[in-house]
Amino acid sequence: MSSGDLAADRRYQWGLGAAENGDHExxxxxxxQTLDLAPNWAPAWFALAQALENLGRLDxxxxxxxxxxxxxxxxxxxxxxxxxxxxxxxLGAKLMSAAPQAYVRTLFDQYxxxxxxxxxxxxxxxxxxxxxxxxxxxxxxxIFQRVLDLGCxxxxxxxxxxxxxxxxxxxxxxxxxxxxxxxxxxxxxLVVADLVDFLRNEVExxxxxxxxxDVFVYIGDLAPVFAGVFQALKPGGFFAFSxxxxxxxxxxxxxxxLRYAHGRAYLVACAAAAGFAVREIAEVSxxxxxxxxxPGAVVLLERI
Numbered sequence: 298m299s300s301g302d303l304a305a306d307r308r309y310q311w312g313l314g315a316a317e318n319g320d321h322e323x324x325x326x327x328x329x330q331t332l333d334l335a336p337n338w339a340p341a342w343f344a345l346a347q348a349l350e351n352l353g354r355l356d357x358x359x360x361x362x363x364x365x366x367x368x369x370x371x372x373x374x375x376x377x378x379x380x381x382x383x384x385x386x387x388l389g390a391k392l393m394s395a396a397p398q399a400y401v402r403t404l405f406d407q408y409x410x411x412x413x414x415x416x417x418x419x420x421x422x423x424x425x426x427x428x429x430x431x432x433x434x435x436x437x438x439x440i441f442q443r444v445l446d447l448g449c450x451x452x453x454x455x456x457x458x459x460x461x462x463x464x465x466x467x468x469x470x471x472x473x474x475x476x477x478x479x480x481x482x483x484x485x486x487l488v489v490a491d492l493v494d495f496l497r498n499e500v501e502x503x504x505x506x507x508x509x510x511d512v513f514v515y516i517g518d519l520a521p522v523f524a525g526v527f528q529a530l531k532p533g534g535f536f537a538f539s540x541x542x543x544x545x546x547x548x549x550x551x552x553x554x555l556r557y558a559h560g561r562a563y564l565v566a567c568a569a570a571a572g573f574a575v576r577e578i579a580e581v582s583x584x585x586x587x588x589x590x591x592p593g594a595v596v597l598l599e600r601i
Contacts, residue, residue, distance in 0.1 A: 308334070312341075312348070324344070339365050342368060350379070405450070431537055431597045443506075446510075450471075465483050502528075504531065523536075527573060533600065536597070537596065539595050540564065541559070542594050
């Protein structure tokens with residue numbers, strides 16, 4: 298990214314370095330200097346907002362995050378999530394219902410090449426193994442004819458499950474992730490699309506298993522996804538997914554990590570509204586953050 302002004306770009310890079318070293322006051326000053334030279338450059342506004350938040354200057358941070366959104370309405374930086382985390386809902390319900398698509402796409406396009414190794418080696422990610430165990434408990438010995446891998450990423454779940462599925466269809470917002478998944482030679486079909494849009498176009502009752510591994514941390518309102526999965530599954534089909542679990546049992550929220558967390562009662566209510574029977578909700582941690590287990594759950598639903 299460039300502002301088009303080399304002096305502004307230099308100050309921005311110096312500011313990033315200061316922020317990385319924990320000197321948020323110096324970072325704030327450098328990002329302010331950047332904006333003196335390039336006043337409409339969204340990356341600098343976002344970086345300034347982060348520095349202000351780290352300094353506890355929350356009113357100013359809110360203004361800077363909001364200015365970032367004005368300059369970059371598709372929100373590839375996740376400024377809307379930052380506002381949601383701070384309790385600001387100035388864009389209404391749509392802001393809160395899911396992470397901006399541009400943010401998710403940008404995040405995972407940058408992350409794609411090292412995604413599998415980073416998850417497993419640095420975050421001790423074990424979602425695929427836990428989901429497989431949950432599915433095997435609910436449907437022992439079953440081989441699934443058509444598996445929908447929702448938010449498939451680089452194909453980590455399918456790689457752990459390939460002996461139990463005959464045909465895998467993967468969907469993800471990130472083209473770079475889809476390219477990585479393609480190299481695994483597992484999928485019958487791979488699609489770059491939004492989950493709800495993808496499910497809306499699926500043939501009714503065409504799959505016997507749908508899986509969403511570490512996907513709902515980017516979606517707050519799960520009702521449209523549950524409804525779409527129910528339509529795509531055959532009667533008796535299963536829906537397995539993982540979530541990050543909030544302490545409170547009601548609803549969902551955006552955490553400090555900019556990831557959505559869901560309550561057990563909310564998941565049960567969404568399942569019932571869509572027509573699913575709950576077969577299992579197991580409280581487990583699928584990953585670590587800063588060496589600590591992140592509270593979570595794996596869930597198995599059945600279309601009845």
